[in-house]
Amino acid sequence: MPLLQVEHMTHFFGGLRAVHDYNLSIEQGQIRGLIGPNGAGKSTIFNLITGVYRPSEGKVTFRGESIVGLPSHEIAALGMGRTFQNLRLWRHMSVLDHVKMSQYSQIDYGLIGAFFGTKRRNQQEKENTEKALQLLDLVGIRHLADSMVTNLPYGVQRRVEMARALAINPKLLLLDEPTAGMNPDELMDLMQVIRQVHNTFGLSIFLIEHRMKFVMELCERIQTLVFGEVIAEGTPKEIQNNPKVIEAYLGKEVET
Amino acid sequence: MEATSSVPTKRNAFNAWLSKQWMPYRQVSLLGWLLGSLVAVLLETFIGTSLAWALGMSDVPALFGFVVMLKQPELLPSIILYLLLIYFIPIAIVVRLTKSIANKIAGLLFRYPLWITALFHIVLLYAVIDVWAVMNDYRVLLAKLMMIAIITTLSLNVVNGYMGEFSCSHPGFLAVGAYTASIIMVLFFVNDKVMGPALLPPALGPFFFPIVLILGGVVAAFSALIVAIPSFHTRGDYLAIISLAFMFIIKSLIENLQVFGGARGFMGQPNLASLPVVFVWTIIAIWTINNFVRSTLGKAMNAVRDDETAADAMTVNTRNTKMTAFLFAAFWAGIAGGLFAHVMRYVNPGSFGIKKLAEVLAMVYFGGLNSVVGSIVGAIGFNFLSEMLRPLEILKWVIIPVLLILVMIFRPTGLIAFKDFDPEELLRPKNQTEEEV
Ligand SMILES: Nc1ncnc2c1ncn2[C@@H]1O[C@H](COP(=O)(O)OP(=O)(O)OP(=O)(O)O)[C@@H](O)[C@H]1O
């Protein structure tokens, strides 16, 4: 049974058909890619899978459970972590608090614990802090734990998003253009980090990317989306040589 | 050129001098300050009245001179002298003399669980307030009202600050708490002309009072559902308008309930909201609210405020978070209302209208959003200001909004905003940290 299965998913924004008859099947431990020109509907697919929008048609199954219509936070708690194309950090919260927040669904001290500061609460907050620090270590920003996110450089903010998504204990990680706005050094670092979390947690990763080199190197299989429809699917090599893809990108892949 | 350069130097020199004078006081622990204050208020108890007479005042300045500042400005020099002799100089001396011993005691206490240290400080704080307040009735009343204002402000800050929504319903919750507690207390524990003889022995009143207050809080929280369910059902900014409507509905509801006095008000509440009672409730409110906002469950409010989509994607149940925060805030507003009714021993719907709303909002935004300390400072500061401006009568309601607008312009989030209140930091002895540096 695949970890995530999407069947015949279609979505309309008013009259605009943003996604049409989309299918996807991700196995445990795979790294998969989604490419396509601007406005193709890539982010919309992420938003449909994670429950931000409800698909107009189609089935989405995650870990054997139908998740269409579930609220975002329940889908996330099932083990689906994500990052956002345009960073969505909480501007008044510290880096550490970001990563602790994603452990929300694992908290069991309840409101009594929150109001009266019970032993259970103190203990669990301590454990969560510990775990958050480990994740910050993993993405290499533990020393910034107490900083406010707004003061941090872009590349670091992307890492905060990554650590925050990992704190969910995800089985599947959705990364929406994780390299956007990064310089080549940061890019190599990020590739390292992604490989490392993939190996450490054995999780599946589904990523949207514009930088061909990055996708080609990381992903086992790649889908190409144009105007909401998948025009090609295959291994990096197959995709690179697919005439339809080359046409869609108007020779853009040459610059890789 | 010379003139412009010499001014900053002078100011720098003054600043340097000031910070040098302040230096020794930075090592004073909270315990030291409390001891100093206790000595000052004791001093006032014994010689305050005679000193005030000697300085040509009819009585001790009730509120550090704030009340008479505008009424009798000619007394200002005497007041300043009085404050120096009774408060500033004695506190400065005691604080410096006891610096090391107070730090030692604080350090010793610090080895025990935090609540023991906290309790010790709280008792001392109460002693200071009590000795200060019993000098006259005005002080007692004002101290109680200020503490109630602290509870109200803190609870509204949970919604308007920590959660970043704009709620106007707090006067309504205060009213619900006030009337619920009043009616139950009078019905059960008071032989009342209107409500009939007490259903239970009035002697039991003090024991049931906390339970009745909590009941008032719970009813207020239930009434909050009327606002919360439609407002938080979907995303969008309906809360401001729905909560405003709620406030007016509650007010006119009470005005039309003739059984409970209608617009004339409701009186006869037993005299149970003494200074220590109000104090204890205030401490509990500060403690639970601070606990909540510092827990991950409470910080979820900040996540929802700063980016709801992201919060949702990170497993935060955003609707639960909003509901919990709103009902929790309403609960504490209900408690504050119950206390208020029993301090005044009279309530009328007029006290829970738009003026009350302006007051509470002013305290929250003046003190600082998303900050427990801010709300405490806001509530106390606003009440001082309000007492000071009282002689100006209606002009007061021009000056306060203007001040509020100025704060909004120059410090849009308030005086002490977005600050974590860590009691451990507050109670810590101050010497080690200085030496380590
Ligand atoms: N909430 C929305 N309401 C209406 N239209 C939307 C909405 N979100 C996206 N769209 C439209 O859907 C189409 C696909 O958008 P989407 O953001 O999924 O593209 P994308 O492939 O992620 O592009 P990019 O590479 O620029 O991120 C676009 O035409 C966009 O304008």
Ligand SMILES: [Mg+2]
């Ligand atoms: Mg996109």
